[in-house]
Structure formats: structure tokens, C-alpha cells
Amino acid sequence: MNTFRGSGLLRNRDFSLLLSSQLISAIGDQAQFMALPLVVVALTGSATQAGFVLGLGTVSFLVFGLVAGVLVDRWDRKTIMMWCEAGRTLLTVGVVVADWLDRLTMPQLYATAVLAGILGTLFQVANTSALPNVVDAQQLPTALGYQQSAGSAVSILGAPLAGALYAVGRVVPFAVNAVSFAVSAVSLRMMHARFQTERQEIRARARITTEIREGVGWLWREPVVRFLTLVTAADKIRYGAGYLLIITLAQQLGSSPLWIGVVFGGAAVGAMAGALVSNRATRRFPLGHIAVVMLWLEAVMFPLYALAPSPLLLAVVAAGESLVAPVYAVAMTAHQLSITPDELRGRVTSAVSTLTTGALSIGTLAGGALIGALGAKPLVWLCGAWLLALALLTTANRAVRHAPRAGVISRAEGADAHQTATLTS
Known part of the structure; x- marks a missing residue:
């Protein structure tokens, strides 16, 4: 693990890869989040249906969140995060392909929202749990501050970007998000840091x-x-x-x-x-x-x-x-x-x-x-x-x-x- 102070934290290769992948992925997420209800309204004409699809992601977190914590403590966190990004890439590509073939349906959007919510929950819990193993303990507030700043920047710029992408095509935001997930997975694969400490003893799984x-x-x-x-x-x-x-x-x-x-x-x-x-x-x-x-x-x-x-x-x-x-x-x-x-x-x-x-x-x-x-x-x-x-x-x-x-x-x-x-x- 590299230890730097102040802005030198960005010279920590692993943290820079993690931060950049999160930023790219967050931009794609913001674009898709803004586009999803518009796609649902275009398919159904129902704002209620749009709200229901958006709510499925939150429900997934509430139902699966505690189980995700157990899995993140049991399994290798980096592997979890890479598979989550790969899975979300496939889900969003599936929406793009289905729309291109004129076969996009509400059941597919329901399934995409639920499965993406589950994978996103796993990813978020693993990411937060892993951060103290990527940066030095004294740099943890700095690293979290960088992540907060990146998230705020996405909040400011994400909505105009989402509107511009949707104007190009209604599933273009999904395509951009698929690329962002793939880039995130590759960035995680390039990191050398272990995302959890070595367990001193192995006990039977409860x-x-x-x-x-x-x-x-x-x-x-x-x-x-x-x-x-x-x-x-x-x-x-x-x-x-x-x-x-x-x-x-x-x-x-x-x-x-x-x-x-x-x-x-x-x-x-x-x-x-x-x-x-x-x-x-x-x-x-x-x-x-x-x-x-x-x-x-x-x-x-x-x-x-x-x-x-x-x-x-x-x-x-x-x-x-x-x-x-x-x-x-x-x-x-x-x-x-x-x-x-x-x-x-x-x-x-x-x-x-x-x-x-x-x-x-x-x-x-x-x-x-x-x-x-x-x-x-x-x-x-x-x-x-x-x-x-x-x-x-x-x-x-x-x-x-x-x-x-x-x-x-x-x-x-x-x-x-x-x-x-x-x-x-």
C-alpha cells in the first residue's frame, strides 16, 4: 500500500484507478437513472410505471443489503466488484440490443432494475469495506473526501449530460453506462492492492x-x-x-x-x-x-x-x-x-x-x-x-x-x- 499525504494520495496507483473507475461509472449511472423513467413513459405512457421501476432498485437494496454484507465479508471483495461490473455491463447491453431489435419490454426493464440493484448493492458494500485496505489509515478521510467531491461533480454535470445523451437516442445513456461498467471492471483488474486483510484463522461458516x-x-x-x-x-x-x-x-x-x-x-x-x-x-x-x-x-x-x-x-x-x-x-x-x-x-x-x-x-x-x-x-x-x-x-x-x-x-x-x-x- 502506498502512503502519501494531501494531494499526494493521487499518486497511489490503486486509489487513482479506483477513484477514476468510480467517477466514470457514476457518470454512466446518472445518465441511465435520468433516462430510465423516460424510456418507461415512452413504452407505457405511465408515470406510475416509471416510478415503480425506479423504486425497484431501492427495494433491492433493502431486501438484499444485509445479505450483501455477509457475502462481502466471506468472499474476495475485488472479485465481487469485478463480477458486479461485468454483470451490470451485460444487463445494460441487453437493454440496448433489445431496443435496437424493437423488442424492449417492461418485464425486461423490471428484471434489469432488480438485478442491477442487487449487483449495485454488492458493489457499494464491497467498495466501502475495501477502501481502508487501499489507502493508509491516515489518508482515509482524504480518500473519502475525493469520492464525495467526485460524486458532487457528477450530480452537477450529470443531469445536463443525461439530457444530451437521451436526445441522441433513448437508449444511448444505457450504452454509455455499459461502457462505464466495463471500464470500471478493467480498472479494478489492474489494481494490485488486496481488498481485505489476511484472515488469521479459518472458522466454519455460520x-x-x-x-x-x-x-x-x-x-x-x-x-x-x-x-x-x-x-x-x-x-x-x-x-x-x-x-x-x-x-x-x-x-x-x-x-x-x-x-x-x-x-x-x-x-x-x-x-x-x-x-x-x-x-x-x-x-x-x-x-x-x-x-x-x-x-x-x-x-x-x-x-x-x-x-x-x-x-x-x-x-x-x-x-x-x-x-x-x-x-x-x-x-x-x-x-x-x-x-x-x-x-x-x-x-x-x-x-x-x-x-x-x-x-x-x-x-x-x-x-x-x-x-x-x-x-x-x-x-x-x-x-x-x-x-x-x-x-x-x-x-x-x-x-x-x-x-x-x-x-x-x-x-x-x-x-x-x-x-x-x-x-x-
């Missing part, structure tokens, strides 16, 4: 449910990670409801689809700015302080959506509210990965992701109903009160307030965590 309980049990015994995971899930409920809420507020102000895009572009710009300073912030400030600041900023900023008199000011609010979230994401993920024993990383990562993704889905589903029952602006104030409660609870939590800076975990502490996990599993 039942999948037993191994899932080991990961969830370890997570539950870590007070800081446990509390912040629950708070993040609670915040995701608000975030899921907020997406449709902001669209509704923008429409009430007479915003065109272009201006609605500007509003969410403001959020992406704010997230990009946060991602760019995430490395410096996570090295300077403790995790608990970052969590408290993020929640208080959200609690103060979110009610301003109800007061913004124009789409431009909605975009400004969105940018401000999104500023600290990437810093928190880097700090929280770095802390979790640093203290989790390698043989449990897949299961712990999948447990956290399943909980937060489930909460996001609940918020998305509840958002429309709550807007209909309460109205858009009253729901803004309700979400603001929700965020205020989360900020107060987090500020009052002593363990969170004393949490260290992200990645500041000594080798001795890591060994203690490993021994504790072994004795209690």
Missing part, C-alpha cells in the same frame, strides 16, 4: 442470519456509531420528504422545470463546496462537533424554504443547507471504517446503509401524503422542528460530544476492537 447478527450486534455495542446512525436515519426521513417538498414549493412560486433544476443545482453546488473542504475539516474538528454543527445548520436553514420568495433564493437556501452534510458523511464513514474490524466491515456497512436507505424510502413515500394532508409550508415547519429535536438530542449526547477526530484511531485501539468483536461474536 448461518447467514447468525453472521448478520454479528455485524448488527457489533454496531449496537458502539455507542457513537449507533447513536449517529440512528440520527442519520431520522435525518434521512426528513431528506426523503424534502425532495418532493422543495419541488412543490418551487412550483407554488411559479417555477419552470429549468428553475426547479437550478434549485437542486444549488444543493449540488453546496455539497460540492462541502466535499472540497471535507478533508481539512475532518482533520481539524472532532466527529461529534461536525455532527452537531450539521444538524444545527439544517435546523436553522430548512425553515427558510417556507420564507424564500423566489426560486433563486430557494437555490441559495439549498446550497447553504447542503454545505456541511458531505463533511459529516466523510467524518462519520471514516470513523466507522477505522474502528470496525476488517472481517466485519461488510456487515456493519450494510447494516448502516440498509437502515438509512430504508429511512430515506419512508420519507419519500410519506412526503406526498404529508404535503396533501398538511400543505407544503406547514410541512416545512414540521421538518424544521424534527431537525431541531435531532440537534438538541445530539448536542446532549456525551459520547458524541467526546468522539475523536475521524480516523484518529490508534493501532492499539484497533486491536482492542478486533479482540472485542472476536470475543463477543
